[in-house]
Amino acid sequence: MDHTAPAILELGLLLLLAALAGMGARAIGLPAVIGYLLVGVLVSPFTPGYVANREQLSILADVGVVLLLFEVGIEINPLRLAREGRRLLLLAPLQVAVTWVLSAAASVALGMSVAGAAIIGLSIAMSSSVVVVNITRSRRRTTDRITDEELLGWSVIQDLVGVSAALVLVVVLGVGGRSGLVAIGGVIAFVALAAVAAYLLPWLLRRLMGEHDLFLLVSVASGLLLAGVGSLYFGIPLALAAFVAGLAITESPVAAEARQRLLPFRDLFAVMFFVALGTVIDPTTLPQALPWLLAFLAMVIAGKVLVIWLMARFGRLGARTLQLAVGLGQVGEFSYVLGAIALGARLITPQVSSGLVGAVVVSIAASSILVRFAHRRIQVGGGIE
Numbered sequence: 001m002d003h004t005a006p007a008i009l010e011l012g013l014l015l016l017l018a019a020l021a022g023m024g025a026r027a028i029g030l031p032a033v034i035g036y037l038l039v040g041v042l043v044s045p046f047t048p049g050y051v052a053n054r055e056q057l058s059i060l061a062d063v064g065v066v067l068l069l070f071e072v073g074i075e076i077n078p079l080r081l082a083r084e085g086r087r088l089l090l091l092a093p094l095q096v097a098v099t100w101v102l103s104a105a106a107s108v109a110l111g112m113s114v115a116g117a118a119i120i121g122l123s124i125a126m127s128s129s130v131v132v133v134n135i136t137r138s139r140r141r142t143t144d145r146i147t148d149e150e151l152l153g154w155s156v157i158q159d160l161v162g163v164s165a166a167l168v169l170v171v172v173l174g175v176g177g178r179s180g181l182v183a184i185g186g187v188i189a190f191v192a193l194a195a196v197a198a199y200l201l202p203w204l205l206r207r208l209m210g211e212h213d214l215f216l217l218v219s220v221a222s223g224l225l226l227a228g229v230g231s232l233y234f235g236i237p238l239a240l241a242a243f244v245a246g247l248a249i250t251e252s253p254v255a256a257e258a259r260q261r262l263l264p265f266r267d268l269f270a271v272m273f274f275v276a277l278g279t280v281i282d283p284t285t286l287p288q289a290l291p292w293l294l295a296f297l298a299m300v301i302a303g304k305v306l307v308i309w310l311m312a313r314f315g316r317l318g319a320r321t322l323q324l325a326v327g328l329g330q331v332g333e334f335s336y337v338l339g340a341i342a343l344g345a346r347l348i349t350p351q352v353s354s355g356l357v358g359a360v361v362v363s364i365a366a367s368s369i370l371v372r373f374a375h376r377r378i379q380v381g382g383g384i385e
Helices: 001-028 031-042 054-075 078-084 086-109 114-125 131-137 145-173 182-208 214-236 236-246 255-278 283-314 323-328 334-344 348-381
Strands: none
Touching: 001 031, 001 054, 001 255, 031 182, 031 255, 031 323, 031 348, 054 131, 054 236, 054 255, 054 323, 054 348, 086 114, 086 145, 086 283, 114 283, 114 334, 131 145, 131 236, 131 255, 131 348, 145 182, 145 236, 145 323, 145 334, 182 236, 214 236, 214 255, 236 334, 255 348, 283 348, 323 334, 323 348, 334 348
């Protein structure tokens, strides 16, 4: 068993460094996420000193993403969302479409091919589910209950629309290695599997209510299993598959119990997502990628944050509109998938890809910080919303 000692030591070291960096960030008034990202940069292969095992980090980060989105799926009631969030069902898809078109048009104007611009535009249109969950779950959050619900609802609908659009786009462009029929068939098959799980899992968990250890094991296993099967065999993005897995038990009497049991594990593994995100930053590529990085950030501000703010304001949502816009104002983790597909198909250059990665990290950090300043601005300005 001694051959596993280095991996155990590294995990303990990274968690300790993340805790210290998170404490330091909070001590100066920043979100702990900034500290986690910094740790990732420090242990990446692109900076001097210790280099973490990126494969191990990636696995832990994926577990964190799965548990985060699985827990969100458990909490969100789709029937209530459809009943109470009718405006979201219109506004979120409209925002994806508007941001997609604006960002793609801007990319073409900057010299990118139409095919590459289409993928980049969709990447900009989608936010980070993990960051949105982190904003709404933070013990130091400044959002209210309605803003939390509409942030999560908007993000979920955005993911559903964005992933569906991505499947169609990949098929139309002939990239990604999956035919149209296979991609569509995979989605249908996974939805059918989730429907079966929606009947079986609550039945099993109800019988384990008094068995705390077995209840936890089955809850975690079901989330990981459904997410893994959805991603590996049906081509569904891991985060979205985990969310659908959570929906499978959201209507059951055991949903609240399952969510409560998952919280400690969710928080632990979610830290590793941000650490892993920091390891992909290569400071040496920033000078060449800087023009694209700045362009993508401008697209996020003008094509997403401003668009969401206007839609939320004139759509008369109950959320704090500035916090809603800023909370969704980042490039999501699914952009990695789209960016990798575009780069592999030579639809974008390495500089564009590096700029996109930089935009993901910078926008995540900025969104996590500015959502708090948005709250203070609301308090001071009063009528800004």
